Amino acid sequence: MALPRPYIPLRRSFYRFLSPTARTSTRLSRSFQGAPRSYSSKQEPSESKPFTVWRPYLRLAIGVPFIGALIYSMMTEEVTELDSPSIVELDETLKKQATIGENSPMRLRMEKLIKEHQNKIVEELSRIDGNQFKTDTWARPNGGGGISCVLQDGNVFEKAGVNVSVVYGELPRAAIEKMRADHKSFVGTDVDSLEFFAAGLSLVLHPHNPMAPTVHLNYRYFETSDPKDPINGDKNWWFGGGTDLTPCYLFHEDAKHFHQTIKDACDRHDATYYPRFKAWCDKYFYLPHRREARGVGGIFFDDLDASFLESSATSSQNPQETLFSFVSDGLASFLPSYVPIIERRKDMPYTPAQKEWQQLRRGRYVEFNLVYDRGTSFGLRTPNARIESILMSLPRTASWAYMDPVSGTRTEASIEDEENLSDDKQPEKEIMDVLRHPRQWV
Numbered sequence: 001m002a003l004p005r006p007y008i009p010l011r012r013s014f015y016r017f018l019s020p021t022a023r024t025s026t027r028l029s030r031s032f033q034g035a036p037r038s039y040s041s042k043q044e045p046s047e048s049k050p051f052t053v054w055r056p057y058l059r060l061a062i063g064v065p066f067i068g069a070l071i072y073s074m075m076t077e078e079v080t081e082l083d084s085p086s087i088v089e090l091d092e093t094l095k096k097q098a099t100i101g102e103n104s105p106m107r108l109r110m111e112k113l114i115k116e117h118q119n120k121i122v123e124e125l126s127r128i129d130g131n132q133f134k135t136d137t138w139a140r141p142n143g144g145g146g147i148s149c150v151l152q153d154g155n156v157f158e159k160a161g162v163n164v165s166v167v168y169g170e171l172p173r174a175a176i177e178k179m180r181a182d183h184k185s186f187v188g189t190d191v192d193s194l195e196f197f198a199a200g201l202s203l204v205l206h207p208h209n210p211m212a213p214t215v216h217l218n219y220r221y222f223e224t225s226d227p228k229d230p231i232n233g234d235k236n237w238w239f240g241g242g243t244d245l246t247p248c249y250l251f252h253e254d255a256k257h258f259h260q261t262i263k264d265a266c267d268r269h270d271a272t273y274y275p276r277f278k279a280w281c282d283k284y285f286y287l288p289h290r291r292e293a294r295g296v297g298g299i300f301f302d303d304l305d306a307s308f309l310e311s312s313a314t315s316s317q318n319p320q321e322t323l324f325s326f327v328s329d330g331l332a333s334f335l336p337s338y339v340p341i342i343e344r345r346k347d348m349p350y351t352p353a354q355k356e357w358q359q360l361r362r363g364r365y366v367e368f369n370l371v372y373d374r375g376t377s378f379g380l381r382t383p384n385a386r387i388e389s390i391l392m393s394l395p396r397t398a399s400w401a402y403m404d405p406v407s408g409t410r411t412e413a414s415i416e417d418e419e420n421l422s423d424d425k426q427p428e429k430e431i432m433d434v435l436r437h438p439r440q441w442v
Helices: 007-015 021-031 046-081 087-097 107-128 173-182 252-267 274-283 307-312 317-331 332-345 352-371 374-381 387-393 410-421 423-436
Strands: 135-138 144-153 157-172 193-207 214-224 238-244 296-302
Touching: 021 144, 087 107, 107 144, 107 157, 107 193, 107 214, 107 317, 107 332, 144 387, 157 173, 157 374, 157 387, 173 193, 173 374, 193 332, 193 387, 214 317, 238 252, 238 274, 238 332, 252 274, 252 296, 252 317, 252 332, 296 317, 307 317, 317 332, 374 387
Parallel strands: none
Antiparallel strands: 135 144, 144 157, 157 193, 193 214, 214 238, 238 296
């Protein structure tokens, strides 16, 4: 009686699941079986009888590796299908399936926060200027992206940029070493690259009127993933940011208002924050080669994580939540700190000489941003960096003068020239005194 044949197509269906190596092994095994077997009830020729004596053992020897290879191949394919999603894929799924709230990853909460404040700030600045911002939405190849809102040659602002950036990527070895040097809490691993997430809101406003001050703000969140377990493993994380005012001409009431508004926001969380972050700002926004501050300061902080709260007067069972709340209030304090100032100064009269002084002061701004600013440096080192957004902070116009008597390199001769300045240069001399000797405004 002939043997049933249905198992043959079944065997072929198993065969397609095999890896190339297993398929080759199976084809070789078949080649040792000799001529195709006849599934007939007739007696096989006598010359094949010796072969039939050990054929069952041959089938067993071939069958065991075949089944083993089949199981291995199927298990391997199953594991591949069940690989964990990347952080980018996980975040995109969460944003589509649920409302971002208190139980969401901090990455998504920070992204939501900065986008909300970007909309509020752009709307208010558009009202002040009377022109709309150009909105440029862009994406990164590895996930994330940003929204750049820029206004150029407006009625009030020569250039104003309010940017949101959300970046998923890998830090190369050089960037890891730089990050470890800049952040005392950073715990890098001995790897050539490290996955990271960074999200931030950054703005710089350069008004036309030299009586109206330039202002800068940046609030950001940074996170690195455990190379062995990016989703659930331990993470490095911290918050950074702050805001500072850079006037060309000093109005004491403006500086006091700006600092008082920021201090009030800090005091709601910890009375030590403002003096600590104000001193940090004076130290950070400083041009060593000029021996002068960039402006009249504000607050600046970086590397705020759980260890920071342990070293401060603030205790918290949830350090990340505590610092997120502080950053939220810092962002919310920006418009109240700056809008009254720009409203008072944007329409003040000014002379060509005062405009030229503004151009010289903007030159200092460029020097700091390109030489010392860590945010600019980090952005330019990031793979696939978007240069237009990184250099958004630079003004449309600036100038440099050789041996300017007020703000040039201080030598014995220039100091003597400065002391003999005419009365009409006293306002410029006053702001330089403040930049060389930072003050307590509140």
